[in-house]
Amino acid sequence: MHELGTVFYVIREVEQVVEENHLTxxxxxxxxxxxxxxxxxxxxxxxxxxxxxxSQYLKEAELKIETVPAVTFCEDCxxxxxxxxxxxICPYCKSEIAIDATRCPHCAGQFDAPAKxx
Numbered sequence: 044m045h046e047l048g049t050v051f052y053v054i055r056e057v058e059q060v061v062e063e064n065h066l067t068x069x070x071x072x073x074x075x076x077x078x079x080x081x082x083x084x085x086x087x088x089x090x091x092x093x094x095x096x097x098s099q100y101l102k103e104a105e106l107k108i109e110t111v112p113a114v115t116f117c118e119d120c121x122x123x124x125x126x127x128x129x130x131x132i133c134p135y136c137k138s139e140i141a142i143d144a145t146r147c148p149h150c151a152g153q154f155d156a157p158a159k160x161x
């Protein structure tokens with residue numbers, strides 16, 4: 044669970060801003076979390092509620108989470124599309140990078156070798 048580490052990091056950063064600006068209290072903290080970040084908002088909120096009780100500035104601070112949608116840019120048709128909904132297949136031109144590709148079809152850059160199952 045990396046949510047707890049994320050909360051501790053955010054609290055440290057906010058407390059530093061509070062002290063630098065001679066504030067006494069924080070009403071809310073807004074975080075932008077990427078849709079494919081792997082962070083589970085419920086866990087983040089739960090960790091936040093526990094961790095703020097240990098902060099003199101954040102005891103009553105509300106955590107506001109804004110989800111930033113993942114967007115993919117298609118090199119073939121130059122359009123963007125929702126990553127989560129369509130993954131690696133462009134809904135406009137249907138181009139796709141093959142799972143076993145070793146070079147990018149657009150720039151010829153080499154991909155990292157996939158891990159082999161043993």
